[in-house]
Amino acid sequence: xxxxxxxxxxxxxxxxxxxxxxxxxxxxxxxxxxxxxxxxxxxxxxxxxxxxxxxxxxxxxxxxxxxxxxxxxxxxxxxxxxxxxxxxxxxxxxxxxxxxxxxxxxxxxxxxxxxxxxxxxxxxxxxxxxxxxxxxxxxxxxxxxxxxxxxxxxxxxxxxxxxxxxxxxxxxxxxxxxxxxxxxxxxxxxxxxxxxxxxxxxxxxxxxxxxxxxxxxxxxxxxxxxxxxxxxxxxxxxxxxxxxxxxxxxxxxxxxxxxxxxxxxxxxxxxxxxxxxxxxxxxxxxxxxxxxxxxxxxxxxxxxxxxxxxxxxxxxxxxxxxxxxxxxxxxxxxxxxxxxxxxxxxxxxxxxxxxxxxxxxxxxxxxxxxxxxxxxxxxxxxxxxxxxxxxxxxxxxxxxxxxxxxxxxxxxxxxxxxxxxxxxxxxxxxxxxxxxxxxxxxxx
Amino acid sequence: xxxxxxxxxxxxxxxxxxxxxxxxxxxxxxxxxxxxxxxxxxxxxxxxxxxxxxxxxxxxxxxxxxxxxxxxxxxxxxxxxxxxxxxxxxxxxxxxxxxxxxxxxxxxxxxxxxxxxxxxxxxxxxxxxxxxxxxxxxxxxxxxxxxxxxxxxxxxxxxxxxxxxxxxxxxxxxxxxxxxxxxxxxxxxxxxxxxxxxxxxxxxxxxxxxxxxxxxxxxxxxxxxxxxxxxxxxxxxxxxxxxxxxxxxxxxxxxxxxxxxxxxxxx
Numbered sequence: 001x002x003x004x005x006x007x008x009x010x011x012x013x014x015x016x017x018x019x020x021x022x023x024x025x026x027x028x029x030x031x032x033x034x035x036x037x038x039x040x041x042x043x044x045x046x047x048x049x050x051x052x053x054x055x056x057x058x059x060x061x062x063x064x065x066x067x068x069x070x071x072x073x074x075x076x077x078x079x080x081x082x083x084x085x086x087x088x089x090x091x092x093x094x095x096x097x098x099x100x101x102x103x104x105x106x107x108x109x110x111x112x113x114x115x116x117x118x119x120x121x122x123x124x125x126x127x128x129x130x131x132x133x134x135x136x137x138x139x140x141x142x143x144x145x146x147x148x149x150x151x152x153x154x155x156x157x158x159x160x161x162x163x164x165x166x167x168x169x170x171x172x173x174x175x176x177x178x179x180x181x182x183x184x185x186x187x188x189x190x191x192x193x194x195x196x197x198x199x200x201x202x203x204x205x206x207x208x209x210x211x212x213x214x215x216x217x218x219x220x221x222x223x224x225x226x227x228x229x230x231x232x233x234x235x236x237x238x239x240x241x242x243x244x245x246x247x248x249x250x251x252x253x254x255x256x257x258x259x260x261x262x263x264x265x266x267x268x269x270x271x272x273x274x275x276x277x278x279x280x281x282x283x284x285x286x287x288x289x290x291x292x293x294x295x296x297x298x299x300x301x302x303x304x305x306x307x308x309x310x311x312x313x314x315x316x317x318x319x320x321x322x323x324x325x326x327x328x329x330x331x332x333x334x335x336x337x338x339x340x341x342x343x344x345x346x347x348x349x350x351x352x353x354x355x356x357x358x359x360x361x362x363x364x365x366x367x368x369x370x371x372x373x374x375x376x377x378x379x380x381x382x383x384x385x386x387x388x389x390x391x392x393x394x395x396x397x398x399x400x401x402x403x404x405x406x407x408x409x410x411x412x413x414x415x416x417x418x419x420x421x422x423x424x425x426x427x428x429x430x431x432x433x434x435x436x437x438x439x440x441x442x443x444x
Numbered sequence: 445x446x447x448x449x450x451x452x453x454x455x456x457x458x459x460x461x462x463x464x465x466x467x468x469x470x471x472x473x474x475x476x477x478x479x480x481x482x483x484x485x486x487x488x489x490x491x492x493x494x495x496x497x498x499x500x501x502x503x504x505x506x507x508x509x510x511x512x513x514x515x516x517x518x519x520x521x522x523x524x525x526x527x528x529x530x531x532x533x534x535x536x537x538x539x540x541x542x543x544x545x546x547x548x549x550x551x552x553x554x555x556x557x558x559x560x561x562x563x564x565x566x567x568x569x570x571x572x573x574x575x576x577x578x579x580x581x582x583x584x585x586x587x588x589x590x591x592x593x594x595x596x597x598x599x600x601x602x603x604x605x606x607x608x609x610x611x612x613x614x615x616x617x618x619x620x621x622x623x624x625x626x627x628x629x630x631x632x633x634x635x636x637x638x639x640x641x642x643x644x645x646x647x648x649x650x651x652x653x654x655x656x657x658x659x660x661x662x663x664x665x666x667x668x669x670x671x672x673x674x675x676x677x678x679x680x681x682x683x684x685x686x687x688x689x690x691x692x693x694x695x696x697x698x699x700x701x702x703x704x705x706x707x708x709x710x711x
């Protein structure tokens with residue numbers, strides 16, 4: 001095993017070198033064209049195309065009589081294109097929807113392919129060794145001429161996308177608008193299909209008909225998590241496709257009985273899962289963290305506002321707000337917090353130096369008072385604005401303001417102040433305006 | 445019928461109408477959607493296409509744009525076959541027809557308006573970028589140029605679509621429900637832009653569903669319900685009787701009441 005690993009890592013076997021080069025080129029080409037296939041919502045069509053190409057491989061073999069790459073690929077391309085035509089025909093001429101049509105064509109063509117393989121192997125002449133690899137993929141069985149063909153297709157795909165970047169992106173985003181500008185959208189769609197067919201059939205020896213579609217779909221889907229720009233997505237998807245194909249091929253070369261298709265798909269899936277979880281901004285972990293940060297911020301602001309409003313109503317005229325003592329019950333009277341929630345929030349505020357805690361008595365620090373004033377000011381400005389501008393009854397405002405005040409940027413707060421001063425509801429910028437509605441239960 | 449009023453605006457020798465539709469019939473799956481449509485839509489007006497759901501308003505727009513096959517009849521734009529006039533046409537499709545999660549920025553979408561003039565293989569140049577930024581500026585969206593389009597609100601997305609059409613720098617614009625699902629601020633911004641387009645001599649043909657604003661927004665209307673019920677200047681054509689004909693029993697009491705108020709103001 002370790003022997004094998006060393007041979008693999010040092011690329012000693014010609015076979016391994018051919019397989020790795022071929023698979024990498026294939027992964028790159030599939031990752032690139034896959035972006036447009038996925039954006040054009042043709043992903044399942046790619047799957048149908050791949051499965052439908054199997055009978056073509058065997059019929060071509062029966063005709064040619066040997067494992068001639070170009071011959072087999074031509075057969076696969078014709079059968080695959082026929083499958084796509086069948087889907088289009090069924091969708092256009094019957095009441096059957098596209099997903100069902102794809103399911104029917106995909107499985108029927110695949111079944112024909114499996115039966116054809118038995119028939120040709122039993123009654124046909126020639127050496128059909130290696131053709132079974134077309135079902136689940138066998139990169140190790142690739143020859144130099146296979147890699148050359150993959151290289152040609154990869155170049156065609158990359159050049160086409162460079163030349164037609166503008167046309168293809170317009171087609172995928174808004175086909176009708178493209179048509180209204182006079183672009184031949186049917187032709188463009190056909191060309192995209194042609195590139196898909198080319199990419200699919202050259203992938204059959206390495207990845208197999210069953211899993212080829214995954215190499216077209218997973219890299220773009222993974223790339224989408226990292227970017228919101230099409231050009232970046234293309235580069236990333238090509239890189240992920242290349243990486244997954246190379247890794248999968250390397251892994252399968254360690255065990256002679258392991259097909260390449262599954263290992264490539266698992267390598268791609270690993271990239272996908274990592275992207276889905278850890279991509280900045282669009283990934284799930286980033287999303288959870290963002291939500292958690294927001295809910296902490298909202299919780300802190302609500303605490304500060306509750307304290308402020310409590311002190312506003314109860315403090316002695318002569319005593320500074322920072323010297324006024326309050327207890328947890330004072331806060332619970334106006335908020336639907338449990339005592340536990342309130343304590344957690346208070347201990348967080350204490351860590352941030354906003355509150356002083358002495359036993360079960362609390363005081364605002366001067367930083368805390370400053371922060372609380374800022375929070376209350378934003379809240380009331382927003383409330384006032386809603387009342388003035390949208391003519392909402394004052395007692396309906398609080399809840400909406402609660403939702404939005406926590407995300408208001410400073411520029412909007414400044415313009416709110418400006419508007420309210422114009423309206424005479426605010427005397428000085430930076431002041432905390434009085435609440436436009438009666439404060440909660442604690443109001444005396 | 446009322447086509448004659450459209451034709452009357454154009455004596456022989458004057459500029460050709462923006463759109464001429466002759467005997468057009470359109471069928472989906474052998475079921476006709478539009479019957480024998482004859483229309484003359486003069487240039488330089490804001491023209492509303494109004495009718496109940498399923499009346500074929502969008503289909504008519506797409507037929508004029510050559511996006512659906514005609515079962516019979518023909519369409520001319522500025523007196524010529526549509527094919528030769530593509531560069532003089534701008535289009536705002538319904539907002540829901542595209543995937544707003546597509547990985548492009550607002551500016552990228554507006555730049556697509558320039559693609560028709562650029563032709564095959566040529567990339568947008570500096571001048572195209574400038575025109576597109578101007579268009580975004582006109583719809584009040586220049587601050588959002590680099591924003592990914594799924595971060596825009598519905599109204600902002602509609603403005604981006606309008607900016608894309610403005611970037612087409614066309615003479616004749618087709619808009620499919622440009623006010624659908626937008627906020628009040630966006631609606632009035634779009635109306636202002638439409639009116640300034642008319643001042644610049646442009647023609648706008650828009651599918652519209654809100655009967656209450658028809659008379660405010662459009663100086664001509666086409667009342668449609670699988671056939672042309674009436675077409676002409678709003679003041680002449682947008683009458684209670686014609687609306688009854690167009691909507692049949694479907695004109696609800698509420699709309700009728702609103703209509704009564706509206707008509708009191710118009711005529």
